[in-house]
Amino acid sequence: MTNGQGGQPIFILSEDTERRKGRDAQESNIQAARVIGDSVRTTLGPRGMDKMLVDSLGDVVITNDGATILDEMDIEHPAAKIVSEVAETQEEEVGDGTTTAVVLASELLEKAQELLDQGIHPTLIASGFSTAAAKAQEYLVDMAQEITIEDEELLRQVATTAMTGKKVEADVEMLSDLAVKAVKQVVEETEDGYSVDRDDIGIEKQEGEGVGDSFMVEGLIIDKDRVHPNMPKKIEDAKIALINTAMEIKETETDSEIRVSDPDELQKFIDQEEREFKEMVEKVKDTGANAVICQKGIDDMAQHFLAKEGIFAIRRAKKSDMEKLARATGGSIVTSIDDLTSEDLGKAGLVEERKIAGEEMTFIEKCENPKAVSILVRGGTEHIVEEAERSLEDAISVVAKSIESGKIVAGGGAPEIELAMKLSNYADTIGGKEALAVRAFADAVESLPRALAGNAGLDPIDTIVDLRSKHEEDGAAFGIDAYDGKVKNMTEEGVIEPLPIKTQAVSSGSEAAVMTLRIDDVIAAREEETPSPEEMGGGGPGGTPGGM
Template sequence: MATLQGQPVLILKEGTQRTVGRDAQRMNILAARVIAEAVRSTLGPKGMDKMLVDSLGDVVITNDGVTILKEIDVEHPAAKMVVEIAKTQENEVGDGTTTAVVIAGELLKRAEELLDNEIHPTVIANGYRLAAEKAMEILREIAIDVSKEDEETLKKIASTAMTGKGAEVAIDKLSEIVVKAVKAVAEESNGKIEVDTDNIKIEKRTGASVEETELIEGIVLDKEVVHPGMPKKVKNAKILVFNGALEVKETETDAKINITDPEMLQKFIEQEEKMIKDMVDKIAEAGANVVFCQKGIDDLAQYYLAKAGILAVRRVKKSDIEKIAKACGAKILTDLRDISSEDLGEAELVEEKKIGDEKMVFVTGCKNPKAVTILVRGGTEHIVDEIARGIEDALKVVAVALEDGKVVAGAGAPEIELSLRLKEWAPSLGGREQLAAEAFAAALEIIPKTLAENAGLDPIDVLVDLKAEHEKGNKYAGVDVETGKVVDMKEAGVLEPLRIKTQAIESATEVAVMLLRIDDVIAAKELSKGKEDEGDEGGDMGGMGGMGF
């Protein structure tokens, strides 16, 4: 509210909250730091797990940063921005979500100290940006090359991603499965490797041990054969992939059929049956002995298919239809009129098996499959879920490492190297930006410090030892959380894709800079659940999201 010659002028709606200047910055920084602190204890191989219980009482037990942040219901807008970092990191790289959030929290903590020393937010933001650019240069310089043929290194990358998660119990076997799966779906074009991890299907089943998790060079469907009279096992399968329905088509336009006597009705029924029989005959003539159908299969069509000895599965998800076609080399047909034997895919075996309590259909023995399935096993649902999350992270990081061909050492080694090199470089900036660049360098130490804390080690001793090693020129020196000693992580086989670090630092810097530049938070009043404000210009902006001027 402003006053003009004693007359009050209302600018914002009644009930709107406004926080200005340092208070706004403090609030935003605090919210972001709280989020970072929430996930900080999960970082690294010795990180702790979180139990998340939703409003329905469903339980998730995990130490995966992005899963935790997706599950918790965040209200504050600044905190939501930090959660977005984790989601971006997950989409781009698949791992390093906790790292990105923890670095963002520490950058803001260091920025707050600079703000208290009367350094302007714009100066800090500029210093952070310059430091982040320099950090990218240094990371590319210390990166290690990796090739598609180097299976041992790829396995090390996969096991680094899964260490500290539920998947650790069978890490060697799971790493091998992950590398095989990624290599199976990797495609080369113009000398570049491209990996679409969507072509790797993860099916989860409780019962049996984690050790019994297996890679199926083909597709596993959570479906069963539609008719009891159909074969349950087909060798040398010729597979038809159809995205329509094996039913009599409904007419596009509204039509009425007047039937005046029973004979006409009989003819009408016979004609419908003939249409369905013709469909099945066409399928059989083309040589297909397995049918995967995206939509329904009529009861009569099921009968004729069973009679012809054809195994059929209906209502297969669109994504699975695409994967089956990729795995067995089939064309996805939309119309059966022009079906030919060339449209069919091939597999050595299609069979229905009982896994746990439920039946599943396995398509195996595909030649050079471009889509594969990992069947994850475990004692309980929570274990299977957590192992599947670990495998998903590992698949993505191995894919990213293959695409970029670059990895860095893990266990805090790149962060310490960056911290020391940035501190040497910062004086070249001059002015107050130098202080921001030094704060950026100091913030990166939070990663090895947290790894040490989570392992029950003394963080100060660990940082001193790490810095001493890096100053001697050992740029791959990291903290071994098992022994507390500083070792060469390249030799120890603790490796991560370069993109994990570049993406984490870029995202953390961007969100820190964005929050620092906010000096005014105007939050609309919470609208009641009724529709009393429906006609207002702002609509229902709720909570902190609205700007009801």
């Protein structure tokens, strides 16, 4: 609402609209961001705690994965959503470090609040944060060490670091091996280095046994069983036809009706249909195929003839599985059985239906140089299996990022302390009010090892003092060993992370903080409430409906 000429009020917004302006809007947004940061801060590091999330249907998720926690939370505040999107970006880009990115964004806004209270303009603070973030990227690149695809031991350490502190810690070495093997199998060399498509590594999960019983197959695991009980359960030296059309008789495009007056004519129709299915299966058999994976349906009659010919078949396979199968077996997906040739067939040493924890699954393995692989994750309970799957996905992502970027940094809060010290020194060189914002950025970065120490049950102040003294002595790789509380060389301890985790966290965390900081007016329309039947003019139960 604004005043018009002669003091006459002019209404420009609905009276139901909620509006916050200036400091009130900024404080509300910063407070919301801090709540999001506080909700995941205690999960940071190997000694971080777990969160139990219960949805409206009563389904329970227990995890300490930042992206999963924020994804499961029902967040309504718009500024809180901006900060939670940081976790989403971090997860999509690098697959780990989500908690780090969210806590950094939250801390930056908390430091910004202190500067606002001192009367510093939000634009100056935003400018200082952007300057500090750009400088932080340079410092992080300078800190990084080289890693190659041949450094298997280092890659295993990267995977182990990503999974430490999760529920799977007892089997972390075995899972690290699986992650490194899987990534090395699907990696592709490009002009610029290496590229890994994480979709080429399929993860299937099944309750039963322990996490240590998880395994990888050089091929694919499909959560489907053969379509006919008379088909062989096991095919060795398999030649696989990948078909994405239905093995059914095509219906006419227009509605039609056929009247049959003689039983012999009906029999002719049935015989004709049978011949068509027989020819369809003969075409598949003539190519040399002894296994069929169909993306669509397979008619009962076609199933019968396939079984008679000793051909293993699966129907209604997922499109993503079909694409992975093509990459794993070297076959081609065909859209018409008439076009199927022996060159289109994929090859696998073994196709077998196995019962895992009471569920039939099909294993397509022993493929020659497959460019898609599958890992079957096991675990004693549903929650353990799901957390093991999340941990393995993190491990696969960080191994892939390490190979693609070729750069790693120490973990355990080492790069954050080094970064905080360098940014503080940089702030001294620029002067003015912007220097206060750069120093605030340094303090926000330092709060990450502080949280790491607090979660490990250590005294944060003493730990930070120890870390600073080591880093001043040129010990840039020194960080916190959360298990014995000592400050150690993280590279020697095998606690290492891919460089993109840190650079992406700084980038997305600072951008979210700057975006939130620049908002000085929040105009929110109230949600429309669904009217009750009475309000809509409906009668009560058993009554006559009213007028609308």
